[in-house]
Amino acid sequence: MEFLSDYGLFLAKVATFVVAVVIVIVLGAAAVQRNRGEGDDEGELTVRRLNEKYRKLREAIESRMLSPDQRKVWKKARQKAEKAARKARKGKAEGDEEKRSRTFVIDFDGDIRASDTETLRKSVTAVLAVADPEKDEVVIRLESGGGLVHAYGLAAAQLDRIRSKGIRLTACVDKVAASGGYMMACVADRIVASPFAVLGSIGVVAQLPNFHRVLKKHDVDYEILTAGEHKRTLTIFGENTEKGRRKFLDDLEDTHHLFKDYVSERRPELDIDKVSNGDIWFGTRALEVKLIDEVKTSDEYLIDACDRSEVVSVGFQRKRSLPEKLGLATSAALEHTVWRLLSTFRNQNLQ
Numbered sequence: 152m153e154f155l156s157d158y159g160l161f162l163a164k165v166a167t168f169v170v171a172v173v174i175v176i177v178l179g180a181a182a183v184q185r186n187r188g189e190g191d192d193e194g195e196l197t198v199r200r201l202n203e204k205y206r207k208l209r210e211a212i213e214s215r216m217l218s219p220d221q222r223k224v225w226k227k228a229r230q231k232a233e234k235a236a237r238k239a240r241k242g243k244a245e246g247d248e249e250k251r252s253r254t255f256v257i258d259f260d261g262d263i264r265a266s267d268t269e270t271l272r273k274s275v276t277a278v279l280a281v282a283d284p285e286k287d288e289v290v291i292r293l294e295s296g297g298g299l300v301h302a303y304g305l306a307a308a309q310l311d312r313i314r315s316k317g318i319r320l321t322a323c324v325d326k327v328a329a330s331g332g333y334m335m336a337c338v339a340d341r342i343v344a345s346p347f348a349v350l351g352s353i354g355v356v357a358q359l360p361n362f363h364r365v366l367k368k369h370d371v372d373y374e375i376l377t378a379g380e381h382k383r384t385l386t387i388f389g390e391n392t393e394k395g396r397r398k399f400l401d402d403l404e405d406t407h408h409l410f411k412d413y414v415s416e417r418r419p420e421l422d423i424d425k426v427s428n429g430d431i432w433f434g435t436r437a438l439e440v441k442l443i444d445e446v447k448t449s450d451e452y453l454i455d456a457c458d459r460s461e462v463v464s465v466g467f468q469r470k471r472s473l474p475e476k477l478g479l480a481t482s483a484a485l486e487h488t489v490w491r492l493l494s495t496f497r498n499q500n501l502q
Contacts, residue, residue: 261295265302297330323449354429
C-alpha cells in the first residue's frame, strides 16, 4: 500500500509538471503570435496541378498490372516519350505554342456562419487576376447545408464576381448544397451534382426560445428599452406580442422573396414557385425539376476536364499558431476517446 501511495504521488507530480510546461509553452506561443502583426493572417497561396495527380494515379495502376519484364519495357517507352515531348517544347519558339485553356478549382466547405468565405474571397481574387474569359473555367466544389442569410449572401456575391467577368463558372456538389448552399450554387452557369446529393431547401427559417413565463413565475422582471417601433420584435426573455410576431413573420417572408428572386434571376428556367417551398431534392430528382444540369460526381467532371485543359486547384492555407495546433490536437484526442467509450458501451449493449 505504501508503494502504491508513493507511486501515485509521483505520478501526480509528473502530471503537474507536464501541465505547467504546456501552459508556459502555450502562453509563450500566444505572445509570439500577438507580436507577429496582421500580415501573417493572410495565409499562403496553394496551387496544385490536378492533371499531374491523376496522371500519376493512372501510371501507378498501369505499372502494377504489368509483369517485371513488361514494366521495364513500359518505363523505357514512357521515358522516351517524355524526352521527345520536352525536346519538342524546347524546339518551339516562345509564343508559337498555343496557350491551353485552364480550369481553376476552388473548394468551399460551409458551416452555419459560412466561415470559409474569407478563403473563398482570396481564392477568387487570385483566379480573376490570371483567368482568361475566352478560354478558362472556374469550378467551385461546394458543400454546405446553409446558414446565416447575410453570411451566405456575401459568399454568393464572391461567386458573382466570377460571372461578372464573363468567366464560365461550374458548381460541383457531391453531398449537399441546400438553402444558403444552393444560393451559392445557383450563381454558376452549370450545376453538376452526384446522384444522391441534397439540393434545394429554398426557404427561410428562424427559431428562438422564450423564457418569459419562467421569469414571471419566479418574480423576475426583464425590461427592453428601444427607440424605434421595430427595433426589437421577438425576444428571448421579454413578453412577445402578436404585433411583434407579425412583424417578424413579415421579415421572414421578405427574405424568402429576395431568396426566390435571386435564384430566379440566375436560373430563369426554374419553376420557382414549385421548388421554393423549403423542400429538398436528391441529385436525380433535382435534375428533373431543373435545380441542376447534370448528374455527375466532381471527380468525374474534373477527370474529364483534364483531357481538355490544365486543371489547377487554388486555395489559401493559413499557418496555425502553436496554441491552435495544441487545441486541435487536444480536441481530436478527446473526440477519439469519447468515440471509443461510446463504441465500447454500444458493443457491450449489443452482446
